[in-house]
Amino acid sequence: MTALTDLTIAEARAGLAAGDFTATELTEAHLAAMEARAGLNAYITPTAERALAMAKTSDARIHAGQAGTMEGIPIAMKDLFCTNGVRTTAGSTILGTFVPPYESTVSAKLWDAGAVLLGKANQDEFAMGSSNETSAFGNAVNPWTRAGDPDTTLVPGGSSGGSAAAVAGRIAMAATGTDTGGSIRQPASFCGIVGLKPTYGRCSRWGIVAFASSLDQAGPMARTVTDTAIMMGAMAGHDPQDSTSAPVAVPDFAAAVEQGVKGLKVGIPKEYRPEQGLSPEIDAIWAQGMAMLRDAGAETVDISLPHTKYALPTYYIIAPAEASSNLARYDGVRYGLRVLEEGDSLNDMYCKTRAAGFGAEVKRRILIGTYALSAGYYDAYYLKAQKVRTLIAQDFKAAFDGGVDVILTPTTPSAAFPIGAEIDDPVTMYLNDVFTVPTSLAGLPGLSVPVALTSEGLPQGLQLIGRPFDEETVLRAGRALEKAAGFTAKPRLLEG
C-alpha cells in the first residue's frame, strides 16, 4: 500500500470516504514525516496539536456525511496568511511574536472545506525573495539534490519555498502559497510540484500580510493538477472585505481538468528566448511541452509579447514602491518587534525597530520603493513603470484577442541552484522571475507543471498562462502536459 504521505488529495479523499483510514491517521502520518524531515526547515511554526484537533473534527464530519471538499486533508499554510491564535511571522523578525486575533479569508475557507493545518510554512521575508534565503527563520531546503551531488543543498525557490519543500517532501499533502512575481510558480518548478497563481482578484487578499497589493495573489500548491484544482475551488471566491476581489462565480475547477486540449490554440511567445539565450536544455524541455500539447490535439502558434524584456525592471519599481508603503505599519507600536532604548524619541524607535526587524532584502526594497516614489522621481520611475505595465498587459490582451487560448513558456530560466549561490547579487536573483513576472503584472492566471528532469536530475516546470478568470483552460492544458509528461520522479531524499 502507498504510504499515506504519498497520496494525492484525490486519493486521500477516496480513502477517507471509504474508511480505509481516518483523518487522524492521515494527519499523524504527516506529523511523523514532518519530524523525520525537520531538516527541510519547511515549517516556521508546526501546529501538531491543532492539526490533531482539526483531524478529529474532520473524522466526525466524515462520519456524519458532512465532509467538505478538503475534508481531513493536511496542508501547510504559508506564514503570510494570518491565522487566528497561531503565530504569523511573514518570515520576519519584526513579526516574530505576532499572534493574529483574526483569520485570513482564504485560510478560513480552507478550514470550512475541512482542511487540516499542519503548520505555518517557511517563506522569504515578506515574500521578498526567490530562494527562501531571506527568511528570518533560516532557509527552507529543497528536497531535491543534483544527481551524484547529494551534499550540495539546493534552494526550494521562493518566496513560497517552505510550502513547495513541504509538498515535494511529502510533509504536507498540499500547501497555500502567495505569488507576487512568481512566488508560487518558481518554487513549484524548483521542487517538481504544481503551483497555480490565479487571476488577480480570484482569491481574497484579506488577512494576507501584504507585499505588493496590486500583484499579490494566493494560490494552491500540490503534487497534481487535479489536487491543485480541488484546492483552488476551496480557496477562491468573492470577498466583500477586499475591494479588489472580483465578484465572479467560482467554477468547478476540478471538473474542468479532464476536458482535454483538443482544438486549443497554444501561444508560444518568441520573446521568452531572451537575447542572452535560453539554456538549450530549458529550450528543449519547452519544445517537449509544445509537442505534448500538439500530440494531445492542440495547435501551437507563434506569438509576440514585445514588452516582455521590460517586465522585470517594471516589477522592481512597482512591487518595492507598494511594499515601501505597505510595510510602513511595522513600526513597533501596535504589534511585533519594538526596539526602544532609554531616552529614545519616537523616530529613534521607528528607525531602530525597523533596522533590527527587517532583513537586508526587505530593507533594500523599501529603500528602492521609497526612492521611486520620492519627490522629483515619481514620474521617472513609478509613473513610467505603470505605463510600461499597461503595455505589457496589452501585449497579452492582443495575443488572446488574436485567438490564442493559453500561452506556454518555461516557468524559470534554470533549475534549483545551491544555497548561497545568488544571494549576494540582487539583480541575478531577480532574474529568476523573468518568465513569471509578466503574468503577474498583467494579473493573469499562471500555472507551473513539472515536465521533466534536467541533465542534473532536477525538476523543471513549464508555465501555462490564461485569460483573466480562465483558470479552467490553464488547468486543462496543465493536466494534458502532466499526463503526457508522466512526471513520477521523486526527490532522492525520499528514496533513501
Add this chain to the structure above:
Amino acid sequence: MSLDKETVHRIAFLARVAVPDDQLDPLSRELSGILHWIEQLGEVDTTSVEPMTSVAEMTLPWRDDVVTDGGYPERVTANAPESQDGFYLVPKVVE
C-alpha cells in the same frame, strides 16, 4: 541615476530605517546598481500610454453605512509591545 551617500541617508530616514554610517557606501553602490538596471525602461516609448490603475476590470465596491466592526479594544491591543488602560504607548511626542 546613481545614489550618493546623502541621498541614501535621506531615503533611509524617510523610510525610518537606521543605516549605520559604514553601510551607507556599500548600500548606495548596491542601490545604484539596481536603479541602473531598472533604467532600461527609459528605452520604452510611453507617449500617450495611460498608466495602469488596476488589472482588475471592475468598479470600486461600496459598503453600507452601518456599524459592523469594533468594540474589541482588547483584541486591538493584544499584540502591543506596550499598552495601558486600553491605549497604545509610545515614547513621549513633543509637539
Add this chain to the structure above:
Amino acid sequence: MDATPETSYRLRGETGDWEVVIGLEVHAQVISTAKLFSGASTTFGAAPNSQVSLVDAAMPGMLPVINRACVEQAVRTGLGLRAHINTTSVFARKNYFYADLPQGYQISQYEQPIVGEGSLVLDMPDGASRTVGIERLHLEQDAGKSLHDQHPSRSFIDLNRSGVALMEIVSKPDMRSPEEAGAYLRKLRSILRYLGTCDGNMEEGSMRADVNVSVRKVGEPGLRTRCEVKNVNSVRFVMQAIEVEAMRHIEIWESGAEVEQETRLFDPARGETRSMRSKEEAHDYRYFPDPDLLPLTFDDAFVDRIRATLPELPDDKKARFIADYGLTPYDASVLVVDRKEADFFEAVAKGRDGKAAANWVISTLFGTLNKRGVGIEDSPVSAENLGKLIDLIADDTISGRIAKEVYEIMVETGGAPDAIVEERGLKQVTDTGAIEAAIDQVMAANPDKVEQVKGGKEKLLGWFTGQVMKATQGKANPGMVNELLKKKILG
C-alpha cells in the same frame, strides 16, 4: 461677481501699505455612522480603542472598503459649493510616520479629487457679497489621537478617530482680510449644516482650519511666499492668526530678509505663531494611487439623485427673503445662517409684514436666545405665538409698547399673546368716548398747559399724549389720542 474681492483692509508697514492674501484649507468631519473605510463607529467619547476595527488599527493584511454614505456626503457638499463633481476620482496614499497614523500612510485624494472647482459667496457685515473660489474638495481619513500628559515618558495613543471620514475643502487664495476669512468659515459652516454633511463644531474639532497667509505690497502683482498655519480651531483664532502672521511677514520683508515657506502653529495664549519645523523635517509624502482601492466611480444619475435631495441653500434663501419679504440684504443674510432660524422666521413672516417679522426675530428673539444661551429649537416663544403677537399689533389690538410687555410675559410663561392680552386686560382702548373722557380729565387738571398749546406751543401736545396714555395704562391707541387731542385743544 468678482473672484478677487476688493477690500480696504491694509496693514501699515514702515515702507508703506501691505495687503494680505489668504487661502483656507478646512477639514470637515463627515457626518456618517461608520468610518470611511471600515465598519467601526464614528461616535465621540467612547473608551480608548473601543471604536477601532482591525482595519483602523492597520493590522497586517487588513483592507479598506469605502463607505457609500461618505461618498454621498462629499458629492452633496460639492453640489452645495456649486462645484464640479468628478465622476472618477482616485484615492492615494500620503506616506509619513506618526504615532497616531497606524498605517504609516493616510488614504487621501491627491491628483484626482472627488470634487473640483466651485465657489462660495461671503456675506459681509456691510451687506455686500463677495465670491471666493473653491479649489477642490477631497475625502480622506482622520488620524488617531495622542495624549501627552498621562505619563512622564510616554504618549498615549487612541485610534477611535483613526479612519473617520474627513472632507478637505480648499479655497483659492481669494481672501484679503481676517474679516473675509471669518465670513468664509461662517458661510462654509452654514452650508455644511444646511446640507447635513458636517456638524461644523470647530470647538469639538469636527471642523478645523489650516490658514495659508502671505502678504504683498498694495498693487504688487504676483504672490510672495506663504506660510501655513495649522489646525486653528475657532473663527476668532483664525482671524487673529492671520493678523499676527501677516504682521510677522511684513516685519521680515521690511527687515530685508525673506519669508521662508513653512508650517506654523498658532498659540492663542501668546497670540503668536511658531514654527513646526521639527515636525516638518524632510517631509516627502510620496503620494501614489492606493493599490488596495480601485478608482472611485459613479454615474451622473447618482449625482442627480443627490442633487434632487438638496435643501434650499443660504444664498437662494437669502435672495428669496429679499424678494418675498422685502428684507435688506443684511437682515436676510443674518436670518439664513441657520436653517432652523430661517424656518422659524418664515413661519413668523408668512402672510405678515416681513420687515416687522425680521425685526422681531433678529432684534428681540435672537436677543432673548442669546441671553438664555439656547438655540432656536429651545425658543421659549413659538413661531406661531410670535406671529400672533405681530398680528395683534397690526390690527391695533395692542400698541407696540404693550406688545413688548406681552412679549416678555410670553418669554416667561410660554403663553399665547391673545390669551395674555385678554387675561391681563391689555387690549388697546379704541373707544372714542373713553379716550375723550381721559383727555378731558387731563385738560381739566392742566389748564395752563392747554393755554400754552393754544398759544402756539404745539410741542406740548406730546406731553399731553404721554399723560393720556398714562391715564389709560398705555392701552389707549396712541394715534387716536393724538388726533383727539388736536381736535379738542386746537379745535
